[in-house]
Amino acid sequence: MKLTLRHALFAAATLVAPMAAQxxxxxxxxxxxxxxxxxxxxxxxxxxxxxxxxxxxxxxxTKGYVANINLLQDGEIEASMATSLSSYEAWAATGPYEGSEPGKILSWMSIAPVGMHIIALEGGPINSVEDLKGKRVGMGQPGGVSMLDANALMGMVAGEDFEAFRVRLGDMIDMLSDGNIDAALWNGSFPLPPVIKLSAQRDVKLIPISDAFYADLNAKYPPYFRLSIPGGTYEDVAGDTPTYGLANGLVISADVSEERVYEMTKAIFESLDDLAGVHPAFGRVSKDTVLNGFGAPLHPGALKYYRQIGVAGIEEFVARTSR
Incomplete structure (x- = not known):
């Protein structure tokens, strides 16, 4: 396993103070x-x-969700944010993870869906998905799952007939504000803080996904599901914006102990009110949502806690993911 700076510092600390509690x-x-x-x-x-x-x-x-899965598999981190699609494929060693060791990454806690944002400015050239063809489009940074989602969308819209800018969300928003790109694509949980910041400075709009376009996209990429970004999520967007997304949440290494994961899961669940002050998505986490979208088995520590608090459908989930 690659020795990260964090692990190196920890190893040094054990040599300097072997008698101290670690x-x-x-x-x-x-x-x-x-x-x-x-x-x-x-x-x-x-x-x-x-x-x-x-x-x-x-x-x-990190560089994003794709990078997170690779870091987990290499033992360089112990938990991560991931979409339900990538976490299942990593657990099952299928799709882009074919040939890797299966069973290393387990489900932990669903937080909120990610929704595809097509972000543009009022008065600009983008008013529909089809308008993205031939334009300058922010796609998200390499190593992030949002870039893969942007690739899928633009492949359906424009093939290779557009100019891609593969940079992080904050940089895309700055480029959009400065007129250096025509639209920014990001599949993330809403609200996105950089978009909130942009809407305080410029007139922002979100481009809706039509039923017809979604049907074609979903036929090619079944994991995507239909959702809407509620009106009022961003200051300038009063009405609901129909789009699509993926389930999104925490996954964890199978190497972390059952008792430790149980303690952490309990701490998170008992602090959801505090966490809702950090981000509104935590205000929507409950016993009814915590399993949403997952296909890989739960870590035994999380399973122990969810059984204790009576999560609905937990035994059906265990049966389904144990096959």
């Missing part, structure tokens, strides 16, 4: 600073550190 270190992979997943990870890390003894959790800035 905290267990755990990293949660997220995305670049400014993205929703980083905000979530930082909030979760803070809650665990305050409520679980003997552990030190950090939110790690």
């Amino acid at each position: 905290a267990e270190f755990l990293s949660i992979g997220s995305c670049p600073v400014g993205c929703t997943a980083y905000t979530w990870s930082a909030g979760i890390a803070d809650v665990i550190n305050k409520n679980v003894e003997g552990i030190e959790v950090t939110a790690e800035e």
Whole structure:
């Protein structure tokens, strides 16, 4: 396993003070600073550190969800944000993870769906999905799952007839504001903080996905499901915006102990009101939503807690994911 700076510092600490109590270190992979997943990870890390003894959790800035799965498989982080599609494929060693070791990455906690945002400015050239053809389009950074979703969308819309800018969300929003791109694509949990910031400075619009376009997309990519970004999520967008997305949440290495995962799951669930102050998505997490979208089995520590609090459908979920 590659020795990260965090592991190196921990090893050094054990040599300097062998008699001192040693905290267990755990990293949660997220995305670049400014993205929703980083905000979530930082909030979760803070809650665990305050409520679980003997552990030190950090939110790690990464290139995104695709990179997170690779870091988990390599043992460089212990937990991460991921979509339900990528986490299932990694657990089953199928799709892009074919040939890897199966069973290493387990489900932990569904947080909120990610929704495809097609972000443009009022008065600009983008008024429909079809208008993206031939335009300058922000696609998300390499290593992030949002870029893969953008690739799928633009492949359906324009083939190769567009100019792609593969940069992080914050940079895309700056480029859109400055007129250097015509639209920014991002599949993320709403609200997106950089878009909130942009809407305070410029007149923002979200481009809707028509039923016909979604039907064609879903026929080619079945994991996507229909959803809407509610009106009022962003200051300038009063009405609901029909789009599509994926389930989104926490996954964790099978190597983390059952008791430790149980303690962390309990701490998170008992702090959802506090976490809702960090990001509104936590206000929608409940016993009824915590399994949403997952196809890989639960970590035994999470399963123990969910059984204890009586999560509806838990035994059916266990039966379905144990096959």
